[in-house]
Amino acid sequence: MKNTPNLKFRSKTVKCLASLHHALTCMCHWTGTTLYSFLRALLLRVDPFWLQLCYFVTLFMLGYMSLSILEPRSPMNRPKSYDLLFTAVSAVTVSSMATVEMEIFKLSERKSASSPSSNMNVENGLMSTNSNIDLKYKSMKFLGITVLCYFFTVQVIGYLLVSLYVGLVVSIKEVLMNKKLNLQVFSIVTTISTFTNCGFLPTNENMMVFKNNQGLQVILIPLVLLGNTLYPVFLRLVLLLLGKISVREEIKYVLENEDELRYPHLLSGVDSWYLSLTSVGFTLIQFVLLMSIGWKSQAMHGLNTSEKVVGSLFQVTNTRHTGESVFDLSLVSPAIIVLIVTMM
Template identity: 45%
Template sequence: MVSKPRTAWFRPKDFDMFFTSVSATTVSSMSTIEMEVFSHTQLIIMTILMFVGGEVFTSFLGLQFARSKFLKNCPSSDQNSVTLVNLNHSVPKCTNPVNQIELDLEKEKPETNTLDENGNKCLGFDSLKYSSIKFLGYVVLGYLFVVHLIGSTLVSLYISLFPSARKVLKDKGLETLTFSVFTTVSSFTNCGFVPTNENMIVFKKNSGLLLLLIPQILMGNTLYPPCLLFLIWVLKKTTKREEFRYILMNYGDMGYGHLLSGPHALLLAMTVFGFILIQFLLLCSMEWSSQVMDGLNSYQKIIGSLFQTVNSRHTGESVFDLSTISSAILVLFVVMMYLPPCTTFIPPKLHEKVSDNGKQSRKKTFMECLIFSQLSYLVIFIILICITERQKMKEDPLNFNVLNVTVEVISAYGNVGFTTGYSCKRQLKPDSLCIDTWYGFVGRWSTMGKSILIIVMFFGRLKKFSMKGGQAWNLS
């Protein structure tokens, strides 16, 4: 990132350059400088950084590393699989509940069982496993290549077909190819940088472009495990190769965290779409006729909202100005941002199927369930109050801001009673009838908001924390 910036009049500080490199490598897309100051060389360097830092590529490297280790030492099959899993440090452990669901499938794999029992000879058994891991690597690499190729081509095609998009790039002095590749890599790796200052806001009327990017965003992160599984399944059906069958049967032994069981992948996909739906409904209902979506027709509003909600899980590209968006949506986005890509809703029914050591873990997981619920209830309450007080939050932002609401809610939940209060001085449009009083901030809320706080106070008083909070901290 020491190349010369494109716009000569502004030379970013070295620290900001470093910040941007880190941001690209960690696929964060937090920015401290405008994007249009970067030269073409710098954009290409950033493309490479994003590609290398992306989840799919790093997990591919992890897989290759595991394969090379696998080749070196050849212990018994059982230990081997453990080694593989442990080696694979760069892969997030999406596989926690896999072992449990796996138990259901275990009965249905006689072939591998025979191999397990008869193939104790190091060479005989390992060769299939080794070639399966090799094939898995090829599949991941092919997936990476195909998605990037098709994605870049489609984006390029869109820009050359639609004059409005072409004009934007021309005005900003961006080449179509650079923009297409950069945007595709950024979307697929879920980095979220776009070489325009305005991020995607400048393209908010180009619904076609947004529709092209949405699948790339999903395929590169939250929906990657289901897509990968589907691809392997298709390859198994078409090529009928033993390796693909082996991969699907022994997904847990591959040492690849993104390889899930069928049911788990399905639940993951459902979770992803569920989250998108919730955010989409809230965003549309809150902002449909607000200034955020000003100047858009209904179709553009829908696609824009969809794009924005798909981005909130990880990517972070924006078509709307978040500073003008309702606080309620902002808080929901905060929650969504907090959730890792692997977040999956697994109904208790599926957990119950697990027969062995299910009894020991049942109670613990119920406790953990409560921990999560406590926090999520609080967030829900904060969001609800942001909704009931949204008018005042817009007109009187210094008094009605989310922090004050949060303080009030947590205060009520902990039955504390702290309040930030309300000050007439802080009003942006001074109201001559406003009189400073000494009661809490909640006194200025609507009856609806106060009712919610009553529920919060009861909720807080009656909760009787029955959960345990970690090894060292006992919250109960």
């Protein structure tokens, strides 16, 4: 009987602790769902300008720090900080301008000793109905995942093709070995730079040192188009293909509400057709003019017929996009320079 008060006290203590645990659990759940709803509403309302500004500034800083960490081939040739910053900004903005030679950085392989979802209503009243905002948000997520998969797939396939070609062609391997460039690093940098239309290659001569390698040029030409002018066209084709094999409502919403999603590269079907016809048309016009004017130019001296054709196609494709050059433009005629400037 003497232990009865202790038992009652313990029982009350357990109940209090259980109630406190329940209250804390509810509070954490409420806080998490409220924060989730706030971030989702913020994502839909924030001005895209500030998102892009933060995105580019972050990339500028990451690029600058990455270049600062890289060791130059010669300690005496270490670039200045403002040169590294300029190169980082130029790479992010795909302007293809550089104040340092690309081969100054060590790109060889280093040896090492060791190898909750919520269905709660948005309480601030930013959207008229919960179903509409959920569908729009799901569609944005679906579009983002689709774009990410598109970028990843195209670049992985491009890297595999470039790496395979570089590994099989002896002439390219000799050039890279003489320049002390790692084959795999060259393949990665070339693929990403071409797809993003940056135009930076690990070689100082850009693509001119590979003007006889038609296979490499043929691999890079689609990457140029898939990452620039024809990207909206192929993005819509991917969405249409997904719509054929799936009945998800997000796909239908994305294809029918381009303006609502505010993604500038998501064009309507009609605009995609106009864009593809314009891009292909300008490329063909420039190709025909370059072939007719520059067939016997000094820039094409020493190339056979197929090398001239493929090289010209590579050159005109890059004129309006990446900026990579397979011909020495200092050797072409003034008429070709005017043509290139016009198409640019």
